Amino acid sequence: MRPFTRIRTDLESTPEREPLLRHPKLATFTCRSTTKTPGGAQADATEDQLVDVHITPLPRRQLVVLCLMRCTEPISQGLIQPFINRMLEDLKVTPERTKIGLYAGCITSLFAFCQLCTTFWWGRLSDHIGRKPILLSGLTGLSISIISFGLQTSFVGLVIARCLAGVMNGNVAVVKSVLAELTDDTNKARAFALLPMSGALGTIIGPMIGGYLAQPAEQYPELFGNIVFLKAYPYFLPCFIAGLTNLLAVLLGFFYLEETLESKANKKNKQRQINSDETHGGDSSSSSTDHQSDDQPVDGPPSLRALFTPTVITVLVSFLFLSIQNSSWATLIPLFSYTRVEDGGLGLTMTQIGTALSANGFVAVLVQMVIFPMLQQKFGTLRLFRGVLLFVPLSFAFLPLLRYLTLRETNSHGPSQGSKVALYGLMFILAIKSLTGMGMVCMSLLLNAAAPSKSSFGALNGLGQSCSALARTFGPASAGALFALSINQHHLGGNLIWVVAVIVCLCTCVTSWLIRVESSPIKRK
Template sequence: MDENTETTALLPKPKQNKPTPLPKLQLGVILFAQISEPTASQSIYPYVNQLVTELDITGGDPRRVGYYAGLIETLFYVTEAMTVLQWSRASDHIGRKPILVIGLFGTALSMFCFGMSRTFWTLVMSRCLTGLLNGNVGVMKSVMGDLTDRSNRAQALAFLPVVWDLGAAAGFFIGGQLAQPHIQFPSLFSGQFWRDYPYLLPSLATAGLVFLSGLVVLLFFKETAPSKTIRNHDDHQDANSPPPDSVVSLGPLPLRHLLTFPIIISVANYIALAFLDISLRSLLPLFFAMPIAIGGLALPPSKIGLILALQSVAIALFQILFFAKLIRRFGERRVMIGGMSMYLFIFAFISIISITARESGLTIIVWALVGCLLSFSVIADMCFGAIFMFLTASAPKNSRGSVNGLGQTLVSVARAIGPALSTSLFSLSAEKNLLRGHAVYAVFFVISVGAVMLATRLPVEVWEE
């Protein structure tokens, strides 16, 4: 060994755990596109109960509003569940970009149709179209997996729930503040057209945002699917040179080969989380809107939209400031268990708020309890970032689209059941006076216990890819 070799051997080895720099432009484009799904799905929540009432579907009985509002809300996820796996698997073969562009422009069109709808069945068809064309939610998670590795994934995935909640906040704000513009902005929208289509303006605003994100993807997004990027790289090689090993095993795996324990337990927890989350998101606007006499708070759409928008902004800020730090301090499993435990407090607090409002009206105590309730939901939302890390690590690189599509299909089924179940249980509890109108909260408290127990089955450490 010569002097130079010996000196080199004595030098300290460089650290191998330095995070890989994130591709900022690609990441920014996909995060902007991610806004479209929550904006489109959540923008109707502030006014959908009022819309059902105005269409006189319930025959003037406010206790039955939950049945029809829940159906409209759930159809988005029913139709999404029918197609999201096909969209995601297609992205493994033809690339992420074509699927993203189709989904974004299709969602913009469907939101315009929703705003122009004036009968129950046209609302149903418009909402179904939104779900059928919205295959992007699984594809976007696949893109995030393509753009990151184990060293920087926590940093990148922390932004997904943030962007989702910012999109939801935009949807809630748009739906609450732009609904019925002839009433809220009479000097600008006083014509008969806006009286005939009182919910077109929020739908147009939502459609415009989604359309803009589609243009951004079309112009600036570069393909990330492994099958396309490796094939494009291989096109520049000598035609007579043998293909690299990575290309030989490039093809996406059949679905039956993806049913491993890491994938199954990750998807199961994702389903439980999504079910509780969407059930709460559907239940809260109904709870806020219904008369105090039947267990609600009797708030108008503008206040409901503002409360839900502030909640989403608070969730986003909490994610930005604390998610990565909490993951490093406690690990993904503990964050997941702690976040799921919050649903126990959430459903208990809704019942307490309802009882307090009936006895004393909308006092400062009620608003303080509402603030506590929303704080619990802020903590619970951390679960999404944690479970995305488990799910992404469990997926083979060449089958990320399939795994995310499978997970998103099952999650969409859960999200289809959640709104209809929660709002219908609310109406049933009020109609039949089950547990003095609080049976819906007891049912979801029990479901939350099961979800916490399921989260304890996750491993202490995220799997190696």
């Protein structure tokens, strides 16, 4: 009997430097085979085999639509970051400026809690009724919620608007499922790198919209100073623009996005072929032959118990810790930047915060388009994931150092010079942190590699996003509360929040070493 042979692909070939949407090409991979004998002994073959593999071209039109859908969420999320603290001040939710962060964290956490309650079920539902209906309904709900957010005049109204966004927003998991179904082992890494790149574009556009269009009657009195509506609702304009981007994604998705769920796609293709046969008068024998592939049974979604394999559990635990540190970072950066220098922050304005976050988005795009494909090809997904995590505690540790330099420069040369140090220093730290965005791409690849079957992509990515939502439920509120506690009580000189953040990041690094996922072998040509 022929022994069982497992082929492990070592992605150590020539680094991939071509654009992500390049035409298909032939690539050479080094494959090492491991042979298991009938007696159970394992022998490693020392031979390396060079295999020519045809790289499948990426479906460009589908990717453009998916990238736009992925881009709209960070636009809707990021646009509130520059002005949320000022908005809460205007609503007079608390008389103490140092407690604004607690309320801002609560708004973020409520959004994530609602997303936690629904994301898995959106993904699970997409495994049954298809990906496209879920994506379109989610984008529509997100559009309604962000527009209504700009019309609120009370804290309760803000909470309701964000909860609606959380309930309707399960799209990230479904987009990842669609991408996994559109790609194979030869182009999956390049395709998944486009998602965080699209998210990075959203982080550029969102803060710019929020920072430059909030309070337009005050910022641009010559243009909007006489518009009473914008004076009454100073944060409506950026929210309305974000809502339009979601509606644009809905329209493009409706007309151009194809269904990828295998059972639904086969049924649709079969009906198209039948209609074509009827139109061209095809006979039954040829029709039977043409439909043979479509008539093959498609496995249904696995049970919930079947999803929780040991490999899936370890990946999800790492995903949870990764999301905790990322959500805490996303909350702390605007809060830390907005807080006055004498209170423990950087004292930046809304426009400066928006500029820094947007500039970081350009760096993130460069990382995803150029650096990630090259490093993933050279080191492999898991090794790269473990490596980039080391930059996160470093980024957190730099923040109190920047505040010290800003305070010293402010006392020595005045607030103007201190503000410059704070702004450029923040941009530098954000650039370092943007390198860790590769970790989210690696996590997506690892999660899909751990899937029991293709029919479980929706549920499994839903579980991953549920872990992310769980982290964003407690992470931002905890980070905001701990930041307020640190600067009010001056624990560890006001640096308690940064010490805790570094510890959490180190825990994330530890969890990455528990993962044991091998990339699927690249089939020989």
